[in-house]
Amino acid sequence: MLEMLYAFSIFLLIVSFFPLCMKYLLDNEGLEARVSRMEWQVFVSQLKKELRLSEGLEVYENKVILRKNGQNVIYEKYGTNLRRRVNYEGHEIVLQKVDTFNFTPIQDGMKLTVKDLYHQSHSALLFSYIELEEENAAE
Numbered sequence: 001m002l003e004m005l006y007a008f009s010i011f012l013l014i015v016s017f018f019p020l021c022m023k024y025l026l027d028n029e030g031l032e033a034r035v036s037r038m039e040w041q042v043f044v045s046q047l048k049k050e051l052r053l054s055e056g057l058e059v060y061e062n063k064v065i066l067r068k069n070g071q072n073v074i075y076e077k078y079g080t081n082l083r084r085r086v087n088y089e090g091h092e093i094v095l096q097k098v099d100t101f102n103f104t105p106i107q108d109g110m111k112l113t114v115k116d117l118y119h120q121s122h123s124a125l126l127f128s129y130i131e132l133e134e135e136n137a138a139e
Contacts, residue, residue: 036097036116043082043095044112044124047075051109057128059105077101080117 051057056067063076074085075094082095097117104111109127116122 036118040122048126051126051128059103059110061102064103
């Protein structure tokens with residue numbers, strides 16, 4: 001009888017840790033944060049490419065306007081997303097789960113700082129090489 005009580009108490013001890021283990025296994029926040037980092041990297045590489053191909057750049061605190069092939073490409077916040085529009089038309093989501101963002105003009109480019117809903121901060125420096133080439137050609 002004593003051996004059965006001892007085995008039952010060990011069983012109860014193991015079962016009491018089961019809900020904690022399930023919470024850890026089913027918690028998607030860590031996975032979501034990793035996906036958010038990958039999405040950030042893809043977004044920055046696409047924005048760098050578009051900036052390299054653009055003919056002009058206007059940086060505001062809450063949006064960026066790139067001139068490309070006679071069209072204006074606008075990046076702005078829409079709800080918790082960052083969207084891309086061409087000539088103020090369309091609605092292409094380029095970054096999701098954005099809490100705050102800020103575009104800051106710097107010499108020959110801009111600095112982009114984003115804080116996501118998981119309280120992670122991301123920042124990137126983006127340079128316009130076309131403007132650099134034009135400045136060097138003028139010298």
